[in-house]
Amino acid sequence: MTSPDSDQARRTGARERGAAARRRLDTTPARVWLLTTVCAVAIAGLFGSAALTLGQARDGLDVLGRDGPQAEATTELYLALADMDARVADMLLMGTAHDLGSGREEVQKQYEASRTQAGKALLQVASLIEGDYVEKCKDVEECNVRAVLAGMGAYEEWAAEALLLNDEAQAPPGRVDREALETYLRATRLMHTELLPKAFNLGLDSSASVRANHEERQEAVTIGLLWVGAAGAVTVAALVGLQMYLRARFRRRFNASLTAATAGAVLLTAGVVLALVTSNGHQHDAKEEGLDAAMSLSRAGAITTDMQVYESRYLVDPANADNYQQVYLGWAQQVLSRPANNLEAYYEAVDEVAASYPDLPGPDRPDPDDPDPGTLGYLGRSAQEALLPGQGDALAEVLGSYNDLQGEDRALRSAAGSGDLAGALDIRMRVAHIEDGTFRTYETALDELIGLHMDAFEEGIERGDAVLAPWTWTLPVGTLLLLVLVVLGVRPRLAEYR
Amino acid sequence: MRSRHRRITAAALAAVAVLGLPACSTVLGEQESLADATSLTVGVKTDQPGLGLEDENGDITGFDVDVALYIADRLGVSAEDVEFTGVTSANREQKLIEGDVDMVVATYSITPARKTQVTFGGPYYVAKQDVLVRAEDSGIRGVHDLEGLRVCQGEGSNSAARITEGLGISVRKTEAPSYSACIEDLREGRVDAVSTDNLILAGFLAEDPSSFHLVDEPFTDEKYGVGLPRGDIRGCEAVNDAISRMYQSGRAGELLDTWFGEAELKLVKSVPQFEGCV
Numbered sequence: 001m002t003s004p005d006s007d008q009a010r011r012t013g014a015r016e017r018g019a020a021a022r023r024r025l026d027t028t029p030a031r032v033w034l035l036t037t038v039c040a041v042a043i044a045g046l047f048g049s050a051a052l053t054l055g056q057a058r059d060g061l062d063v064l065g066r067d068g069p070q071a072e073a074t075t076e077l078y079l080a081l082a083d084m085d086a087r088v089a090d091m092l093l094m095g096t097a098h099d100l101g102s103g104r105e106e107v108q109k110q111y112e113a114s115r116t117q118a119g120k121a122l123l124q125v126a127s128l129i130e131g132d133y134v135e136k137c138k139d140v141e142e143c144n145v146r147a148v149l150a151g152m153g154a155y156e157e158w159a160a161e162a163l164l165l166n167d168e169a170q171a172p173p174g175r176v177d178r179e180a181l182e183t184y185l186r187a188t189r190l191m192h193t194e195l196l197p198k199a200f201n202l203g204l205d206s207s208a209s210v211r212a213n214h215e216e217r218q219e220a221v222t223i224g225l226l227w228v229g230a231a232g233a234v235t236v237a238a239l240v241g242l243q244m245y246l247r248a249r250f251r252r253r254f255n256a257s258l259t260a261a262t263a264g265a266v267l268l269t270a271g272v273v274l275a276l277v278t279s280n281g282h283q284h285d286a287k288e289e290g291l292d293a294a295m296s297l298s299r300a301g302a303i304t305t306d307m308q309v310y311e312s313r314y315l316v317d318p319a320n321a322d323n324y325q326q327v328y329l330g331w332a333q334q335v336l337s338r339p340a341n342n343l344e345a346y347y348e349a350v351d352e353v354a355a356s357y358p359d360l361p362g363p364d365r366p367d368p369d370d371p372d373p374g375t376l377g378y379l380g381r382s383a384q385e386a387l388l389p390g391q392g393d394a395l396a397e398v399l400g401s402y403n404d405l406q407g408e409d410r411a412l413r414s415a416a417g418s419g420d421l422a423g424a425l426d427i428r429m430r431v432a433h434i435e436d437g438t439f440r441t442y443e444t445a446l447d448e449l450i451g452l453h454m455d456a457f458e459e460g461i462e463r464g465d466a467v468l469a470p471w472t473w474t475l476p477v478g479t480l481l482l483l484v485l486v487v488l489g490v491r492p493r494l495a496e497y498r
Numbered sequence: 499m500r501s502r503h504r505r506i507t508a509a510a511l512a513a514v515a516v517l518g519l520p521a522c523s524t525v526l527g528e529q530e531s532l533a534d535a536t537s538l539t540v541g542v543k544t545d546q547p548g549l550g551l552e553d554e555n556g557d558i559t560g561f562d563v564d565v566a567l568y569i570a571d572r573l574g575v576s577a578e579d580v581e582f583t584g585v586t587s588a589n590r591e592q593k594l595i596e597g598d599v600d601m602v603v604a605t606y607s608i609t610p611a612r613k614t615q616v617t618f619g620g621p622y623y624v625a626k627q628d629v630l631v632r633a634e635d636s637g638i639r640g641v642h643d644l645e646g647l648r649v650c651q652g653e654g655s656n657s658a659a660r661i662t663e664g665l666g667i668s669v670r671k672t673e674a675p676s677y678s679a680c681i682e683d684l685r686e687g688r689v690d691a692v693s694t695d696n697l698i699l700a701g702f703l704a705e706d707p708s709s710f711h712l713v714d715e716p717f718t719d720e721k722y723g724v725g726l727p728r729g730d731i732r733g734c735e736a737v738n739d740a741i742s743r744m745y746q747s748g749r750a751g752e753l754l755d756t757w758f759g760e761a762e763l764k765l766v767k768s769v770p771q772f773e774g775c776v
Contacts, residue, residue: 140742197771204774208735326718337610341663366614373611
């Protein structure tokens with residue numbers, strides 16, 4: 001039980017304590033202390049938000065710099081798988097003529113090299129999934145990897161069996177043994193319905209997660225920017241408040257240290273904001289002009305490799321030649337697109353593109369009233385957006401060699417159409433020649449162009465890092481300087497009360 | 499003095515505002531995406547049996563409708579929040595661009611030209627152009643056997659040109675207002691064959707299996723995509739994820755069997771190669 005008296009005493013005590021505190025705050029030194037503390041807290045807030053956001057920006061660059069090239073490498077899987085299938089088709093075409101083109105032995109070696117490459121690429125893709133890659137579609141990707149792994153085994157078995165049957169039947173060049181063909185068709189159907197689509201989609205998945213990661217981090221940095229700006233404004237306001245109070249109270253016109261601190265806070269805030277905006281810009285360029293462009297060109301390479309399969313299958317399996325020819329045209333339109341209803345028109349159109357580059361046929365931007373949508377597809381878009389130094393020449397090489405590839409394809413189909421199977425075979429072997437075939441030339445030109453974009457990617461990341469790097473020491477030193485200036489500004493005034 | 503400080507403060511705030519603005523607008527102006535939708539209006543065909551067909555009660559059913567429902571479900575939109583509305587080949591782009599529909603699942607082939615106006619998820623199926631003939635015409639075993647015969651195409655379609663120009667086979671092209679009308683002409687003997695995507699033909703065949711015969715010698719690839727407003731990359735990736743799951747879970751196979759199982763048609767029940775969202 002508490003007596004009314006003690007209650008009363010406690011209330012009085014509390015009131016007195018409150019009054020004492022108010023009295024203490026009413027004194028000038030207390031107010032100076034309070035305002036100084038507010039300034040110090042604001043400066044600390046500026047430091048904290050800036051350090052955090054700079055850290056996020058650095059992380060964003062690191063993650064993009066690490067994941068980007070890995071995502072780019074996922075197209076390797078598709079490329080290697082398609083190459084395996086093209087090599088098997090070519091070996092079947094050779095039949096007993098083991099000395100055609102690069103020679104059976106070399107092609108076999110290339111097949112095995114591609115198989116090893118596919119295995120490696122698959123392991124790499126698998127490791128991407130098990131790592132800290134997107135959680136969201138984990139099982140979709142995992143299932144795809146498992147399916148490709150299982151399918152590869154089945155494909156290899158059928159491919160080996162088809163080759164064995166063809167060898168046993170002593171099939172002459174260009175006339176694949178019927179049983180061997182049936183087995184090969186099973187293999188290549190498996191490749192095209194089960195393996196290649198999943199491999200391609202895995203590549204798209206990794207692009208998607210790189211994009212999502214990149215955007216998420218850029219957003220975080222943008223929000224951080226607003227915090228830095230706000231903290232900077234609060235700091236400046238607090239410093240100005242302190243300055244005004246000192247001026248009114250001590251009748252001094254001007255506190256040099258505090259003015260310097262205010263200017264410093266403005267500079268620090270503006271500097272950090274500028275660095276973040278610039279670095280974000282470099283990161284954005286690295287992603288769009290570097291990585292995205294490289295990825296889309298890698299896909300062009302992967303699809304063109306698969307077109308090799310369809311070119312070869314056109315000769316291997318004449319019964320389904322119509323379908324193979326149409327699919328070839330469909331894929332070609334994905335690589336470089338011009339309005340064309342058939343291959344003849346397409347060859348002409350590609351020739352026109354290669355000849356007129358750097359000008360491109362058709363409108364630059366699609367116009368609803370113009371039936372010509374312009375030059376599109378992976379290569380067409382790359383040509384429209386060509387911005388990097390040296391890109392023009394590299395792209396001209398790519399378009400030229402792609403046109404050569406179509407020229408050979410035209411000659412091949414025309415030879416096959418007129419019954420000159422030996423001539424068609426010669427062309428196919430020339431295109432597929434491992435050292436200096438038309439396709440190899442195209443691949444080399446494309447790799448060069450992809451290399452330019454990947455260089456631009458790395459450069460963008462480096463530039464972004466370079467902009468942020470000085471702030472690792474500028475920020476703490478600047479913050480410390482601000483604090484010192486504030487102390488220098490208020491100390492003489494407080495000293496007057498000692 | 500006071501005004502000087504104000505100037506500094508104002509300058510600092512202005513600097514922050516100006517520098518922060520471009521970056522800020524990317525956050526504030528973040529694009530609306532299908533991935534965040536809580537309800538959906540989906541454009542489907544209404545005159546294609548098996549794919550999208552409107553009955554007398556106004557209900558639309560078919561493979562495309564079921565695919566759209568599956569995708570919506572994966573996006574977190576339940577079936578009652580999905581509204582279907584009819585689109586035609588001629589007005590699909592416009593409806594999507596004007597925002598009348600959020601998504602188009604309507605035997606919508608992905609082409610490079612269309613990709614300049616629409617972002618495509620999928621394809622969710624790769625159909626192939628094929629030929630439908632009367633059941634008794636067993637002599638027609640492939641597209642080359644159509645030489646000199648009467649082939650019907652729906653108005654606005656390009657299917658006959660793929661035979662004449664694409665393959666260099668000269669056929670006598672006739673045109674009817676729609677593929678349903680072509681099918682009637684075929685039944686009545688006014689034309690010898692109807693050629694378009696095998697899924698569309700299989701849908702008609704399923705309605706009257708005894709009258710027709712599907713040649714099953716496909717000669718082109720038609721990649722059926724999910725049309726989205728151009729630039730909705732996040733939505734497109736979410737749609738692709740849904741389609742992958744539809745195949746992995748076996749649901750796609752079930753749906754294909756449900757709608758086209760009757761036709762003598764090689765159905766591909768594994769996930770197609772996607773087009774890519776950018």
